[in-house]
Amino acid sequence: MATTTSNATPAAAEDGSPPPEVVRHGSAKGGWFRRTGLSHLVGILALAFSIFPILFVVSASLNPTGTLSSATLIPREVSLVNYQELFDGSFPRWFVNSLVIASLAAAISMLISACAAYAFSRFRFKGRRTGLMSLLLVQMFPQFLAIVAIYLIFAEITELWPVIGFNTSAGLILLYLGGALGVNTWLMKGFFDTIPKDLDESAKMDGATHFQVFFGIILPLVAPILAITGLLGFIGAINEFLIASIFLRQDESKTAAVGLYGMIADPLTKNAQFGEFAAGAVILAIPTVGLFMYLQRYIVGGLTAGAVKG
Amino acid sequence: MAEVVLDKVNKQYENGFHAVHDLSIDIADGEFIVLVGPSGCGKSTALRMIAGLEDISTGTLTIGDRVVNTLPSRDRDIAMVFQSYALYPHMSVADNIAYGLKLRRMDKAEIEKRVKRAADMLELGPLLDRKPKQLSGGQRQRVAMGRAIVREPQVFLMDEPLSNLDAKLRVQMRAEIAQVQRDLDVTTIYVTHDQTEAMTMGDRVALMKAGVLQQLGAPQHLYDHPDNIFVAGFIGSPPMNMAIGRVDRTDAGVTVTFGGATIQVPDSVTAARPALASYAGRDVAVGIRSEDMEDAALARDAGSKARLTTSVALTEALGSEIVVHFPVDAPRVVTEDTKALEEDAGVDDVPVAHDGNIWVASFSPRSRVRPRDQVEIAIDQERLHFFDPETGLAIRD
Numbered sequence: 001m002a003t004t005t006s007n008a009t010p011a012a013a014e015d016g017s018p019p020p021e022v023v024r025h026g027s028a029k030g031g032w033f034r035r036t037g038l039s040h041l042v043g044i045l046a047l048a049f050s051i052f053p054i055l056f057v058v059s060a061s062l063n064p065t066g067t068l069s070s071a072t073l074i075p076r077e078v079s080l081v082n083y084q085e086l087f088d089g090s091f092p093r094w095f096v097n098s099l100v101i102a103s104l105a106a107a108i109s110m111l112i113s114a115c116a117a118y119a120f121s122r123f124r125f126k127g128r129r130t131g132l133m134s135l136l137l138v139q140m141f142p143q144f145l146a147i148v149a150i151y152l153i154f155a156e157i158t159e160l161w162p163v164i165g166f167n168t169s170a171g172l173i174l175l176y177l178g179g180a181l182g183v184n185t186w187l188m189k190g191f192f193d194t195i196p197k198d199l200d201e202s203a204k205m206d207g208a209t210h211f212q213v214f215f216g217i218i219l220p221l222v223a224p225i226l227a228i229t230g231l232l233g234f235i236g237a238i239n240e241f242l243i244a245s246i247f248l249r250q251d252e253s254k255t256a257a258v259g260l261y262g263m264i265a266d267p268l269t270k271n272a273q274f275g276e277f278a279a280g281a282v283i284l285a286i287p288t289v290g291l292f293m294y295l296q297r298y299i300v301g302g303l304t305a306g307a308v309k310g
Numbered sequence: 311m312a313e314v315v316l317d318k319v320n321k322q323y324e325n326g327f328h329a330v331h332d333l334s335i336d337i338a339d340g341e342f343i344v345l346v347g348p349s350g351c352g353k354s355t356a357l358r359m360i361a362g363l364e365d366i367s368t369g370t371l372t373i374g375d376r377v378v379n380t381l382p383s384r385d386r387d388i389a390m391v392f393q394s395y396a397l398y399p400h401m402s403v404a405d406n407i408a409y410g411l412k413l414r415r416m417d418k419a420e421i422e423k424r425v426k427r428a429a430d431m432l433e434l435g436p437l438l439d440r441k442p443k444q445l446s447g448g449q450r451q452r453v454a455m456g457r458a459i460v461r462e463p464q465v466f467l468m469d470e471p472l473s474n475l476d477a478k479l480r481v482q483m484r485a486e487i488a489q490v491q492r493d494l495d496v497t498t499i500y501v502t503h504d505q506t507e508a509m510t511m512g513d514r515v516a517l518m519k520a521g522v523l524q525q526l527g528a529p530q531h532l533y534d535h536p537d538n539i540f541v542a543g544f545i546g547s548p549p550m551n552m553a554i555g556r557v558d559r560t561d562a563g564v565t566v567t568f569g570g571a572t573i574q575v576p577d578s579v580t581a582a583r584p585a586l587a588s589y590a591g592r593d594v595a596v597g598i599r600s601e602d603m604e605d606a607a608l609a610r611d612a613g614s615k616a617r618l619t620t621s622v623a624l625t626e627a628l629g630s631e632i633v634v635h636f637p638v639d640a641p642r643v644v645t646e647d648t649k650a651l652e653e654d655a656g657v658d659d660v661p662v663a664h665d666g667n668i669w670v671a672s673f674s675p676r677s678r679v680r681p682r683d684q685v686e687i688a689i690d691q692e693r694l695h696f697f698d699p700e701t702g703l704a705i706r707d
Contacts, residue, residue, distance in 0.1 A: 201363050202396035205467075206410035206457070207384040216409075220400045 057278045066275025082275035083283075091280055093252055094259035098238050099287060101169050101255060105176040106233035110226055113181055117188035118214055122200060132189075139182035144242065150175065151246060167253040172244060176237050184229045191225040192218070227298035235288055256284050312374035312387075312464040313339045314360065314497055319369035321355050321521075329355040331521040333369070340495045342488070344512030346502055348544070348654035352521035353501045354469055360499060361390050361467050374464060384413075389458035390467040393474065395450045397442040397457075404429075404438040407456045428460040431490065448479045455490065466491070466498040472507065484510060503654075505545050509533070517541055519650055539702040540647035542597050542695060548633070549651070550597045551669040553640035554699060559590040566694070568596055568640040573616040573691050584707045586696055594705060595643040597695035600633070603671035605679060606686035615688040622683045623668065631672040634679060636687070642667045647702040 052073075060071040064079040119125075120132055154175075158165025165171055195218060203213045219226070241257045248254045254262070260280045263273040314337040321330040330352040337343050345353040358364040360371060362383035370377050378386050389410070397406050404425055411421045429435050432452040442450055451471060458466055471487070472480045488511045491498050502508055508515045509529040517524045517532065517540075525537040529545075536542035542550040555568030564575040564587055580586055586594075606617055624635040642648075671687060679685050696705040 196394060196396065198392045198394045198396035199398065201361075202390070202392055202457075203398070203409070204363070204383045205361060205388070205390045206461070207413040208409075209384070212413060217398055 057281050060275060060278035061282050063275055063278075066273065067271045068274040069271060071274060071278075082279040086276045086279045086283075089276075090251055090254070090259060091256070091276075091283075094254050094256040095283065097169060097248075097254065098256040098284065101172055101176070102234045102238035102287075104169075105173045105180070105237040106230045108173070109177050109180045109184060109233050110230045112177065113184035113188050113229060114219065114222070114226065115214075116181070116185045117192050118218060120185065120189045121192035122197070132186075135182040135185055139186075143179050147243065147246065150243070154247070167248055167250045169253070172247050172255075175243060175247070176233075176240070180229075180233050180236065184233070187229060188222065188225050191222050195221050223298045227295040231292060231295050231299075234291055238284065238288060256280060260284070312497060313337055313341075313372075314465055314499065315370075315372040316356070316360070317370045317372070319356070319359060319371060320367045321352070321359060321364060322367045329521050330359070333518075333521075333523055335516055335523070335526060337497060337499065340497055342491050342498045342500065342511060342513045344500045344502060344508040344515045345518060346505060346508035346515055346544075347518035347524075348650065349503055350520075351518040353503075353518050355521075356518070357390075357467055357469055357499060357501045360465075361388060362386055386465075387463050388465040388467055389461045389463040390469065391454045391458050391471045393470040395442075395454040395471075395474075397450055397453055399442050402439050402441060403434060403445070403453050403456075406442065406453055407434075407460050410457065410461045424460045424462075425456075428456040431459065431493075432456050432486075447475050448483065451475060451483055455487065459490065459494065464497065466496050466500075468498065468500045470502055471500075473502070473504070487511065505547060509545065515545075517544060519647075535704070536695065537704050538647060539595060539597075539643065539645055539697045540650060542697070542704075543648065543651040544654070546599060548600050548670045550599055550695065551603075551638075551671075552595050552597045552643045552648075552697075553638050553667055553669075554593050554643055555596040555640060557586065557589040557592060557594050557696075559587060564590070566594070566596055566696075569618055569620070569638040571616060571618045573689065573694070575694065576692055578692060579694060583696060583705050585705050589696075589698075589705065593699055595645075595697040595699045595702075597697060598669075598689060598693060600670045600672045602690040602693040603669075603673075604688045604690075605634075605673045605677040606688040608674050608677055609688035616691045618687045618689055620685060620687065622679050622681050622685050624681055625679060627675070630675065632675055632677050632679070634671045634673050634677075634685070635668055636671070636685070638667050638669045640667055643697075643699060645699065645702045 056071070056073055059073055059075045060068075061082050062078045062080070063071055063075045064077050064081045066082055120128060154166055154171060157171070162168070163170060164174060199217055199221075200213050203217045208216060238255075239257060240255075241261060244255050245258045245261065248258055251259075260277050263277045263280070314335075316333050316335045316337075319330060319333045320328070322328050333352075333356055335343070345356060347353050355364060359366050360373075362378070362381065366379050371379055373386060373388070398409065401409065407425050407428055408421050411424060416424075425438075426435075429438055432455055434449070434452055434456055437445060437449060437453075442453065445453065451474075454471065468487070472483055475483060484507060487500075500507075500511060508517075512529055514527060515529050515532055516526045519540055525532055525541045527535075532541055532545045536545065536550070539552065542552070553568050555566045558565050558567065562574060563577060564580050565572050566575055567573070575586070603618075604615075606615075609615060618638070620636045620638065622634055622636050626633040626635075673679065697703065698705055
């Protein structure tokens with residue numbers, strides 16, 4: 001088929017007639033649907049599948065009746081009353097808690113993981129393999145398993161040093177850091193391994209210290225993986241419920257996830273506050289979406305292209 | 311500027327692999343020295359030890375008047391050009407070149423001045439704002455050079471800087487690097503596996519094999535007086551022709567017999583190689599370079615030269631010469647050295663008729679020989695080389 005097309009084109013050009021576009025189209029098997037329609041259909045299905053819950057929550061948050069039973073996909077009435085009530089309550093406090101905890105946990109975990117990954121990727125030292133393997137092994141157990149132990153440890157800590165005990169953001173951040181370290185380190189180590197070691201050595205010859213090599217040369221090149229781990233860390237922390245619900249009991253120290261759950265947890269009132277809950281969920285999504293859109297430009301590959309030949 | 315002295319430098323890895331064995335070289339101030347050898351011969355390891363990227367197991371390394379064994383790279387005042395160029399991809403060409411100066415907290419105006427000077431020297435001016443990925447291979451290579459030059463270090467180290475370029479560019483950059491080195495007069499240690507680069511660029515060449523220095527000297531000296539079969543086979547393209555021959559002592563002097571010809575060894579050769587006489591009645595490895603053979607019909611003073619009659623297997627007309635391949639009816643020389651050479655040339659991968667011993671001669675372009683012709687070849691017996699077939703060492707005294 002390709003032969004036919006390539007034979008036909010120069011002939012058509014010679015006698016001045018337009019190239020036989022129709023022939024070329026016909027030669028791609030299956031026509032329009034196979035070539036573009038199918039992928040559009042799959043895209044639309046995926047979109048519908050993921051957008052349905054979002055639409056439902058947005059719609060519920062705008063429903064002034066504010067109950068689960070009255071929520072519909074297309075709101076009958078639209079009002080911002082749920083948002084108003086939400087901001088009159090404890091939600092602003094929870095929201096700030098969530099933002100602080102998620103941002104700090106994501107940023108610090110990113111930095112620590114990057115340092116660890118650099119060491120694992122570049123240096124050869126005793127215990128390197130063991131270290132990597134233990135990180136992987138520890139990661140295989142769900143954090144859920146550790147909850148009892150964590151509870152007991154922090155019960156003790158709260159008495160001795162309440163600054164990082166229960167009901168503090170600092171304590172929860174510490175906890176999240178430990179949880180994310182393993183995955184992030186492995187993820188980053190894999191990425192660091194793709195940065196040619198020649199670059200480190202070249203910078204070293206240029207007179208850079210390890211510190212300067214790391215911050216001046218390597219970190220800018222691993223921006224995509226930093227963005228991804230940062231984003232995942234942020235999403236994980238801002239959505240985390242289980243540990244936060246055990247850790248944060250006082251109303252003013254709660255994160256938005258814990259606080260919002262409290263609104264619908266009470267069997268007596270859960271139906272009544274559903275509109276507020278939905279409004280809170282919508283607001284909570286904003287920072288995540290915003291962060292994603294900001295980081296998107298860093299999440300591009302090919303940044304190392306041109307470092308070395310090939 | 312400084313001299314570099316390696317004194318019995320060894321590199322032994324933890325797994326026991328001995329990469330560099332008792333390497334001793336005195337490199338003079340401003341000298342261009344080339345470390346050459348097949349891959350895995352330890353030349354890059356030696357360079358990396360000088361750079362401070364590898365520890366030195368034993369021995370001392372002196373740069374200038376300092377022993378630098380344990381000094382970190384940044385304090386050795388050396389610059390290195392990598393095979394992969396290792397440009398920082400997120401920095402512009404100007405920033406790449408200036409990076410080393412910025413790390414030294416040099417004055418901004420001075421940095422700018424130096425970057426400009428280096429850029430002018432390497433004709434990088436219009437490219438200063440580009441990123442490495444927007445450059446061609448040759449341009450990247452220049453930037454890597456610029457990064458080294460701008461630091462004005464005591465020593466340049468270059469690790470196969472041309473091997474990623476295509477053939478034509480390589481020839482051009484070869485001349486450019488040699489020119490830059492001469493202009494700056496900086497001590498330079500250059501690693502390559504390409505004997506042409508070694509021959510053309512270096513003031514002296516150090517040929518290594520399996521971590522051991524084989525011979526150190528001016529390129530022409532290595533070419534004319536190879537210490538062993540490995541040097542003879544590695545330096546020069548095509549490599550030196552070799553065959554097993556038999557040495558005899560007659561009334562007229564010493565003769566060597568191979569391939570159906572008995573060649574009278576001239577007195578000048580026996581005088582330069584007094585030990586040759588003691589090989590009488592024994593086999594030796596006879597070597598001759600391709601340019602020391604000529605079509606007997608064209609050779610000047612052909613009458614005085616030894617003759618070898620054979621049939622032509624293949625001719626390659628290069629314009630300036632005709633390269634003639636022909637079989638020689640004499641056993642091939644097989645030693646550790648020749649095996650290493652074959653491995654380096656990748657002969658194992660190519661289906662070559664291993665039983666035959668094919669020699670290569672370069673004839674004058676006026677020669678009319680064709681494949682399958684019977685031809686008489688005049689050999690310049692003054693230029694014969696002799697090696698011990700067991701040890702591979704040159705037979706001298």
